[in-house]
Structures are given as structure tokens and as C-alpha cells.
Amino acid sequence: MTNQDEARLDAQQDTGPTPDAGAAATDDELAALRQQVDELRAQADDWLDKYRRTGADFSNYRKRQERDHEQQELELRKRVLGRFLPITEDFRRALQHMPNNPTDSQWAQGVALIASKIEAVLADFAVQPMEALGKPFDPAFHQALMREPSADYPAGTVMEELERGYMIGNQVLRPALVKVSDGPQEDA
Numbered sequence: 001m002t003n004q005d006e007a008r009l010d011a012q013q014d015t016g017p018t019p020d021a022g023a024a025a026t027d028d029e030l031a032a033l034r035q036q037v038d039e040l041r042a043q044a045d046d047w048l049d050k051y052r053r054t055g056a057d058f059s060n061y062r063k064r065q066e067r068d069h070e071q072q073e074l075e076l077r078k079r080v081l082g083r084f085l086p087i088t089e090d091f092r093r094a095l096q097h098m099p100n101n102p103t104d105s106q107w108a109q110g111v112a113l114i115a116s117k118i119e120a121v122l123a124d125f126a127v128q129p130m131e132a133l134g135k136p137f138d139p140a141f142h143q144a145l146m147r148e149p150s151a152d153y154p155a156g157t158v159m160e161e162l163e164r165g166y167m168i169g170n171q172v173l174r175p176a177l178v179k180v181s182d183g184p185q186e187d188a
Helices: 003-015 019-096 106-124
Strands: 128-129 142-148 157-162 166-168 171-174 178-182
Touching: 019 106, 019 171, 106 128, 142 157, 157 171
Parallel strands: 142 178
Antiparallel strands: 128 166, 157 178, 166 171
16 A cells, blocks of 8 residues: 555545445435446346347248248249140040940040159149039130020120140139120120
8 A cells, every 4th residue: 555545444444434425425326327238238128129120030031932832832833734634635535535335445545544653643632623514604714716696595605615724822823714605696
């Protein structure tokens, strides 16, 4: 301890701390500590808010990535499976023109077997044919190639399915190509 420190200590012992001076110092220290606690609480609240926002942002990012991945997967399926649809239609047409007694022809049985396997693969990927005949024309599901008067079908109704349409899940994979009725022919 230096001479100056000893002199200060002696001066404090001689006079002693006054009660008012000690209370004022304690109040000042207490106020400073309270202010420091308030600042630290504000900083902690700010960090907690940033943490929560970061967590929410990451959760939203993950959900968006999952949705994007599912959408990309669906688009890829639609492109690949869409390439099989003309083949499926060709087999369907071949089956429509099979001989009356296909059990006599192994070739006809083979065509039928291939067609059923292709349809099973499409079904495994949730691809389902649309039913268009007799339904009201809907451009979201049908593509009209022709319009024709018909006594059997009211105007705006699909009267013939020229090429089958397909759905994958609840989305159109390929619209049905159809002939639409103009209603009964009016005599001039």
C-alpha cells in the first residue's frame, strides 16, 4: 500500500462515512444496476425475438422446399407418364378391333396382356382415365375437335370421345379430345 492510499484510509476512518453519503452512493449503484438489468433484458428479448423469427423462417423455408419438391416430382411424373398415353391409346384401339373370338389368337391375347400391364403401371402412378361421354363440355378437361348437331345429346354435351383424357391425382394429365353436340338440328 502506498503512502497516498494510507492517507486516504486514515481520512476515511477519522471522519467515517456519513450516513447520507453512503445511502446516496447505494441508491446510485442500485439505479445503475437496475438500468443495466433493463438493458440486458431488452437485449435478451431482442435475441429471443430474432431466434423465434429465424425458427419460423426456417420452418417456412422447409415447407416451401417440400411443396416445391412435390410439385417438381408431379411435373416429372406428368411428363414421363404423358409419353405412355399415346401407346396406351394405340393398344386400346387395337383391342377395339380385335377378332370376335380373341381366345383363338395368341397374338390378340398378347396385345390384351400388354394393354392391361400398361394400364396397371399407369394406375400405380395414380393415372386414371376421364369419363367424358355424356358430360357437359368443360375446357379444363376436354378439347373440342368438332361440333355437330345431335338429337340424342343437348347442346354443349360431349357426344363422342375421340381420344381418352387422363388425370393424375386431381390434375389433368391430358385433356380428352371430344366431339361436342350443338343440340338438335333446326330445320330451316
